[in-house]
Amino acid sequence: MFTQINSSISRYVNFTPEELEIFNGLLSHKQIAKKTIMLHEGEKCNFEAFVVKGCVRKYYIDKNGFEVILQFAVENSWISDISFSIYEDCVSHVFIETLENCDFLLFSPETKEKLFEQAPRFERAFRILMQRNLAVTQNRLFHSITLTAEQKYDEFLALYPTIPQRVAQHYIASYLGISAEFLSKIRTRKLKSLNF
Amino acid sequence: MFTQINSSISRYVNFTPEELEIFNGLLSHKQIAKKTIMLHEGEKCNFEAFVVKGCVRKYYIDKNGFEVILQFAVENSWISDISFSIYEDCVSHVFIETLENCDFLLFSPETKEKLFEQAPRFERAFRILMQRNLAVTQNRLFHSITLTAEQKYDEFLALYPTIPQRVAQHYIASYLGISAEFLSKIRTRKLKSLNF
């Protein structure tokens, strides 16, 4: 049950068995059915969830109803709306939705607080997770500016080779910031060029 | 000398005078002339710098020489390449360059370590800074996907009203991910529509 999350959290800080025990004691386990919206826009996100099994997406919607996927989270990654809960005044437009039946280990801001009190070195682990998150997002911003649609798709395939088999294509298009139709055209173009 | 940085770091964690004293004691002051490249691609970034006075830009360059500005930092903000120093194996393509004569307060990874040992609550402050950074970057990614060039420019003006007076227009274009020529056209279009 806890092996995945423990090895994930231990990647950048070497925790003692006692620290991990505190950590595991504070986590709660939750199963959520596919196509469930775990967080609606405007709500305050009261969880940070580690995906033990399944797949979820996080997205926003702009005033014209245009939907952009910010993140797919699969096994061994974290999903939350940490970042926007900071802008106290401005309402979050983020949604989080399960795409498959999911198993999570999660905690609330309050239990996270407790964790930091009882085992302060976790503060560091979460700072580093945040840094990685920032690095990935910066890189994606850079690519979204410099790459063509086809290059973005190639990059995505290289980075997340297993996701295309699990999620609908128009979600990937939305993640890449291109239209679903155009992604389809790119794919047929690639297939054709392979056959000659 | 330290009033700016102290009020900035105290924004999300309430530090005691003693803690702030430790903090200030570890910082070093540095003046750097305009148009100096403080960090070249491929180097390891060995500083986190708080801008007391001046203006700097952080940017990458892709294989075709295309330059994208990731961040402008002016008074009271931080500049560093925290995020990429994490990918140990992959070489950073980030540059940091002063655009004006600058005053910095900065520390190295080692003094930051010392700080966390001597006053662990700073770990939290830097985690929160990181979160804000992530929030801003996510928001920018979203806008870079959904907004038109003109909307991006408007957004930029609203968010950073003082920067256009300080930096060259083609830098702003590069930040927005549009060509310098097109930004110029947007600006004349706006001016014309104002005159009628």
Next chain:
DNA sequence: TGAAAATCTTGTCCTAGTTCAATGCATGGG
């Protein structure tokens, strides 16, 4: 101060990607 360098503007042509529609294809729920 004056010339060189950098920056900004404007026009023309061009293309990557969008929008809209129509059609075919899965698939999963009753």
Next chain:
DNA sequence: CCCATGCATTGAACTAGGACAAGATTTTCA
């Protein structure tokens, strides 16, 4: 098992924005 609904594909017409080039304007600094 069948039908409704969502999903992918394809095509035609359109457009936001890029690339290039040539001037105009501003900055820099000797």
